[in-house]
Amino acid sequence: MDTEFLGIADLAEVPRVAVVVDVMRAFTVAAWAFGQGAEEIVLAESLDDALALKERHPDWVALKDGPPAPGFDTVNSPGTLRSLDLSGRTVVQKTTAGTVGALAVKEAQLVLCASFVVAEATAQLLRTRESGSVTFVVTGEDGQADEDLACAQYIARRVTGAGTDAAEFLRRAAESRAATELAEGVRQGVHPDDIALCLELDRFPFAMVATLEGPLMVLRPHAMPSLTDEDPV
Structure with missing residues (x-):
């Protein structure tokens, strides 16, 4: 598999x-969100678009980076989200980097959204699709975020080598600028458990596939049967 890592x-x-x-x-x-039962996630282009979607669909759950804000139901925090029952719900997500990155490649044949919690499932899906060339989009810090690059490099190695040890990649993420800013309260809308939850390797047995559906970019879980059998959520 040929790989490149780009901002x-x-x-x-x-x-x-x-x-x-x-x-x-x-x-x-x-x-x-998928672990808490969400059916799909709409990746919004802007905060205004997220609010407009929420206004048209009052039952949807809108979330954003930073502190709570009028019109949004919650914030971009795994520690906060894990206490919500999202069974059957549609979530609208707008963030500073992640959703921007996904929308930047919305015309690609296959778009996967990834982090450490779905790393193995993402690698397995890439293997099953026999993806000859893969572009990893490192979204944070103009492509320099070490937690994102470490995760991307780990997934790339897992595609071709099952024996890859995650420890060094997780260490880099734990020592990244983003982790420091979360720990020190530089970033808002933070739960005390957020860093630990972001570093929980392979917590979920699914990859996340984003597709264009009309004007919307929609993210859905793609279960990997071998992981589902061995490691239920």
Whole structure:
């Protein structure tokens, strides 16, 4: 498998297969939303678009980065989201980096959204699709976020080598700028357990596939049977 690791701004053309990585916290939050029963996640272009979708669909659950805000139901925090019952609900998500990255590659043939909590499932799906060339989109810090790059590199190695040890990759994420800012309260809308939850390897037995459905980019879980049998959520 040929791989490249690019920031959002470095995407010169639409890749055939894209894995969009946001560990802290968009795609850890998305995985938790599915774990809490959400049916689908609509990735919003802007805060105004998220609010407009929420206004048209009052039963949808809207979330964003930062502190609570009028019109939004919750924040982009796995620690907060895990206490919500989202059974059968549609979630609207708008974040600073993760959703932006996914929308930047929305025309790709296959778009996966990933973090450590779905790393093995993502790698397995890439293997089953026999993806010859994969672009990993490192969303944080203009492509320099070490937690996202570490996760992307780990997934890439898992696609081709089952014996890859996650410890060093998780260490890099734990020592990243994002983790420090979450721990020190620089970023708002943070639950005390967020960092630990973002570093919980393979918590969920599904990959997350984003597809264009009309004007909307919609994210859904894609269960990997071998993981589901061995490691139920």
